[in-house]
Amino acid sequence: MTRGPAVGRTVGVLALQGAFFAHQIAFESLGQQTIQVRNEEDLGLVDALVFPGGESTAMSHLLRTSEMFEPIQARLSEGMPAFGTCAGMIMLSTAVIDGRHDQRSFGVIDIDVQRNAYGRQIDSFETDINVEGLHEPFHASFIRAPQVVRCGSGVSVLASLADSPILVKQNSVMVAAFHPELGVDSRVHAMFLEML
Numbered sequence: 259m260t261r262g263p264a265v266g267r268t269v270g271v272l273a274l275q276g277a278f279f280a281h282q283i284a285f286e287s288l289g290q291q292t293i294q295v296r297n298e299e300d301l302g303l304v305d306a307l308v309f310p311g312g313e314s315t316a317m318s319h320l321l322r323t324s325e326m327f328e329p330i331q332a333r334l335s336e337g338m339p340a341f342g343t344c345a346g347m348i349m350l351s352t353a354v355i356d357g358r359h360d361q362r363s364f365g366v367i368d369i370d371v372q373r374n375a376y377g378r379q380i381d382s383f384e385t386d387i388n389v390e391g392l393h394e395p396f397h398a399s400f401i402r403a404p405q406v407v408r409c410g411s412g413v414s415v416l417a418s419l420a421d422s423p424i425l426v427k428q429n430s431v432m433v434a435a436f437h438p439e440l441g442v443d444s445r446v447h448a449m450f451l452e453m454l
């Protein structure tokens with residue numbers, strides 16, 4: 259079951275790097291308007307921000323060179339809802355293990371993540387997962403995925419794989435280790451819209 263768009267709300271997709279377009283397609287399949295966010299002017303137009311998959315070291319670097327880290331941090335600290343997938347999960351987490359020395363994260367969800375923790379041999383895999391609140395399993399793609407290695411007590415675990423949380427939520431922030439934007443199933447995106 260999918261729900262309708264968050265009426266009157268604009269969802270921004272951070273479009274500095276990575277698979278942002280796939281998120282736009284997923285939201286638009288739900289009738290939810292999105293815009294690409296590249297600068298402060300774009301950021302001022304959105305009610306929520308999506309951090310896509312890609313490469314968190316590059317995303318961190320581009321946020322610094324485009325002077326977007328601080329403005330986004332300010333919006334997040336005011337409670338702007340955020341949804342991060344894979345590299346986006348890394349960007350929103352509290353601590354990043356195996357990151358680049360100058361890599362920054364926003365620290366708005368109380369988890370620590372280890373980059374590329376699912377190993378080189380299985381760089382990419384797909385599996386069906388059970389997600390709290392969804393009646394049917396969700397087909398999840400993992401691509402050089404981060405692993406949650408610490409999860410604070412205020413964080414709700416919505417899905418796990420082999421005892422590791424892979425979809426978690428705290429206040430208005432939801433993050434996934436996998437890529438719900440790949441494929442045609444937009445139920446996880448609909449869950450995020452329900453948070454707005």
Ligand code: GLN
Nearest residue numbers: 311312313314344345402
């Ligand atoms: N390993 C990547 C990183 O550290 C994330 C991979 C992805 O987003 N598919 O940023």
